[in-house]
Amino acid sequence: MSRASNRAYETIRSMILSGELPAGGQLAEEALAERCGVSRTPVRDALRRLESDLLVTRTDTQRSFVADWSLDDVADAFELRAILEGRAAKRAAERMSDAALERIRAANLRIAQAIHQPTPDVGGFLDGNRDFHSEILEAAGSRRLSALLSTLIEQPVVWRTAHHYSREALVRSYNEHEELIAAFARRDGAWAEAIMAGHILRAYHAYSDAHNGLTHLDPARG
Amino acid sequence: MSRASNRAYETIRSMILSGELPAGGQLAEEALAERCGVSRTPVRDALRRLESDLLVTRTDTQRSFVADWSLDDVADAFELRAILEGRAAKRAAERMSDAALERIRAANLRIAQAIHQPTPDVGGFLDGNRDFHSEILEAAGSRRLSALLSTLIEQPVVWRTAHHYSREALVRSYNEHEELIAAFARRDGAWAEAIMAGHILRAYHAYSDAHNGLTHLDPARG
DNA sequence: CCTGAGACATTTGTATACAATAATGTCCTA
DNA sequence: TAGGACATTATTGTATACAAATGTCTCAGG
DSSP: OOHHHHHHHHHHHHHHHHTSSOTTOEEOHHHHHHHHTSOHHHHHHHHHHHHHTTSEEEOTTOOEEEOOOOHHHHHHHHHHHHHHHHHHHHHHHHTOOHHHHHHHHHHHHHHHHHHTSSSOOHHHHHHHHHHHHHHHHHHHTOHHHHHHHHHHHOOHHHHHHGGGOOHHHHHHHHHHHHHHHHHHHTTOHHHHHHHHHHHHHHHHHHHHHHHHHOSSOOOSOO | OOHHHHHHHHHHHHHHHHTSSOTTOEEOHHHHHHHHTSOHHHHHHHHHHHHHTTSEEEOTTOOEEEOOOOHHHHHHHHHHHHHHHHHHHHHHHHHOOHHHHHHHHHHHHHHHHHHTSSSOOHHHHHHHHHHHHHHHHHHHTOHHHHHHHHHHHOOHHHHHHGGGOOHHHHHHHHHHHHHHHHHHHTTOHHHHHHHHHHHHHHHHHHHHHHHHHOSSOOOSOO
16 A cells, blocks of 8 residues: 555545535545555455545445544543543553653653744644654553544544644643653652543633634634 | 445345454455356455454555454444443433334344344344444444444454354343443433443453353354 | 435445566575 | 675566446336
């Protein structure tokens, strides 16, 4: 599944995450093939992968649609993330190498730099954030946990609203990361687990609040 | 992915679970296609699904192999199952309909009948057990939780050793199910969660004990 | 106006051929 | 004999054609 298949996967995935393909919309293989510039074979491959990511659903008659996330689904996903990423943080704290700890520190440093621009660099924040969390997952050393979490971390609704976070919210996130680092430095699994769970659930409520007031979403960042 | 694809999936899956395809063995698409009596296309489909079930792994160069489960992997999987199925039991208890409760009772009744044969009907036990747990998952009403757990419930090593459970072990399992039913009947989520977590972890240790002494596995049941 | 049967269009499933890539073996050189 | 470049073989990736299934529309009959 090298070039064409990955291309189809990335293309379709980003079209879903960006909202270019609307939630609930049907995904016809041939149309996607044309848009991606490949044949149907790699597109089918990509749809399978996206289905296991839960970004795509299939009817009983094998038609594919962009997954439609209800508010309950989002809450559900965050709750599970809190449990599983808490678990990951605990394991990570208990078995973290000094080198891994340094990489995690470095990731949060990049986050700090992204935040303290004249206008916060949200893209940079998201990159750093992804690195931060994936380093922890790596340190946890459980392939299974990684596999389970991979289906929970990418959520279209969240992705699309990330740009609306205020600088204050970004700073709060940074501070929680610092606290996590302190827990890791002390190899305190229980502490790390508690902070991580809180971190995820706070993020959920930030998302949730933003969606109670905002019915229209301004695509401009900042 | 109707007939041929499902057939390939079921065939390969059962060959893996039964041990006919040895752990670590390579899975060449064409060879599998021939054994399944279909072309490579549905086989590739099946391999993808099996990969997301973690029954198959792929190298960085896209060669497929039967997943090789280390003891740590098994422990890991059981631990996650305990957490997630505990969660499912809690949610189920909190929102269970009377009808669902009845179906769960019925499943455990089938288990009782399977156990109390002259020689215990292990196949019947496994069927009832699967129904019991999947009814709970259904009642929990979280598609995400179901999706996550589906990758954890089928484990080749466990599957292959199920036939070695003593009648006593089967009865213990039945009794724990009865206790779960009591928790459901009272809609006590915390109780249900605790029992379920214990139930899964006990099953893990039963498996683990069986594998400390047994290096050779007798295929005969009973 | 509703309903259902049937023709037609659309979409997905499978087989096959060929291209691209990875693994393996061979032979030459140092 | 060890090691490396090259040829050979095996395996996977992609495109395409066609088969099967599903969805849609029309129109007759009530």
